[in-house]
Amino acid sequence: MSECSDCPGCGSAAVVELPRSRALKTVALVGPPNSGKTTLFNRLTGLRQKVANFPGVTVEQHSGLAELADGRTVRIVDLPGIYSMAPRSEDEQVAHDVLTGKRGDAPEAVLLVLDSTNLARHLMLAAPILSLGKPTLVILNMADDLRNRGGNLDLKALSAQLGAPVALINARGGEGLGQVFDFLAGAMPKPQPKELPVLQDIPKCRQWAGSVGSKAGYRAPAPPKWTRRLDAVFLHPVAGPVIFILVLYQVFRAIFVAAAPLTDGVKFLFDLSGNWVASALPDSLLRSLLIKGVWQGVGSVVVFLPQVLMLFLFIGILEDSGYLARAALIADRTMAKVGLQGKSFIPLLSAYGCAVPAILATRTIENKRDRYATILIAPFMTCSARLPVYTLLIAAFIPAHPLLGSFLDAQVMALLGLYVLGFLAAVVTARILKSSVLKSVRTPFLLEMPSYRWPTVQSLGLRLLDRATVFLRRAGTVILTVTVILWVMEHLPYSHGKPPEIADSLAGTIGRTIEPAIKPLGFNWKIGIGLLTSLAARETIVSTLGEIYGMDSESHKLELQNALHRDLTPGGAFALLVFFAFAMQCISTIAVVRRETGGWQWPALQFAYMGVLAYAGAFVAAHVIH
């Protein structure tokens, strides 16, 4: 420790040094996992990167511009959380490479974000970061928690101890951001070099951090009372798993029951606008394309928007509250049995939303073989794109029939069953992979348990907005394109100024060509066309069927659900559900697997394996139920 540390006025003197006029260009956000870097990033840049209450949400570098009061902009780079400058997993490597300039230009300055409620340990990261020699603002986040739980510290003394400016903020509430902007504007000084501990020696580093903390009068806050109380319930040996299952059941019930009026509302709007367009246009090919193609096709997918949002609302609540980490803990035993670690559980859970971010989230898994195994099984988890297919078929073929009194509902149980089916396929596949090609030594499982927090309405609202945008964008791009192409194929060959009957059209011919291959599964050529289009994205089958039935002279007046009864037996419907549970029908997932594994061999293997399993599963399903 230098002599300077003994003088209490030193830190404040350094802070009021004359501001440099030049604003910083690029600033990196660094800190331990779950310290709130991305929350601060979103605050500074006005962007909306995903945040949640568990370690390892950010796995890539994101950058955005923060606008200063005078209109100048600073590029902010948000990095994955790190515990030290010795990277072990892919996401930590990203942070390390950006900081050392191995990946693009090294940032000019650093915002070191630490959790103020656990300062003594988090300060350990200050040693390697300050020793980079860049201008650094030490940000102590979660000031609200610190105060509420009776913690305290002397900021000036800490600043003097570290030789760097310090700011106490609450990124969630937006408190104390002024100091951060001052730093970005270049109004804060460079760090005064201080004697830092030997970085390799962790006990020394911890001792240094402890002494810095105590010299700054840091009083650790009381342990989070409510977290302990809630854990006593959620991690109770009996109540814990029961609550886990009840929560899950309620989520599915909400998807079916609570979202129903909203779905009806969207449907009503589509019918209304469809009728209006139909009456406004003369009978022409354009009207046919718009009504039978776009409205019937795209519309039949868009009506599922409320259900998809309902699912994401629940996922959001689970993630933001911190319950997800507890769920990972409860599920770890099962994961261990199939040879995976608990860390695989969080990517797998997020695969219930969409497999693409889930595959990115596997970067937090240090062991490469564990990571690949998780990537390979992630698409088995029931993603939100399957939801429209599932709910359509379940609503059409399973009566809303109470089981066990009125406690359980047959439709809800069927949906739950499909989720379980996907999970079982994932577990069995993991077991096979981990005992053969991806066998590895077990690495220690470490999971930091975050404190529980109230999910904010704003954070949940933004998530839903983002998901709605993604869903509608897909409907407006992939699904619309497929729908239009299909419409053209249904109108060829054009003869005598009239389109052919759908069965004789180009699309119908293709469908009938593959019919022999799917006949054993109980599917006819119409379903066959849907299977082909759903290779682009799963929910496309719904728009395709909507479009085909809209075109078909016999069924165009029927509701999609009733029309399905003409083409599918209950056995066929069950087979179709099983097929969708297993098959890898998603171009985006294939692309991201190729990128993350660095070649075509893994996605090819995955596609083939899931395809074979889907075919075999559907075959069995079709023959079990007649």
Added chain:
Amino acid sequence: MTKKVRKKKRRGLDNQIGQSHTETMLQLSGNSVPLEAVVSSLVDLRKGDAAVLHHIELPGEEARRLMELGFLPGSRITAGFSAPGGDPRVFQVDGSEIALRRETASRLKVTLDRKTGKAGKTGKTPRVP
């Protein structure tokens, strides 16, 4: 958890310590001076027990990661809640709560001080000396 249950589990812990001590011929000291620290592993801690970490029996890299999370020799560790079946268990160390599987916890050797074990129940933030 009722007091009765905890008492029962405690006895299990004593049995284990007794066994390991017959093997290492330290039975005498272990029995006659019950308050003296004895070497055991994190697995032997029941919910609410506290102990001081002695050393980590893991390869360098893995031990390093644990140390970065606060599992440093000399630090106080309190056993917390666990998943059903007791594995993995959450440990409170250096102000954080970290879940470890049984296989990892068994590599963290601790000195068990039954006097301080009681203090652990109050859930005080463990300190590094």
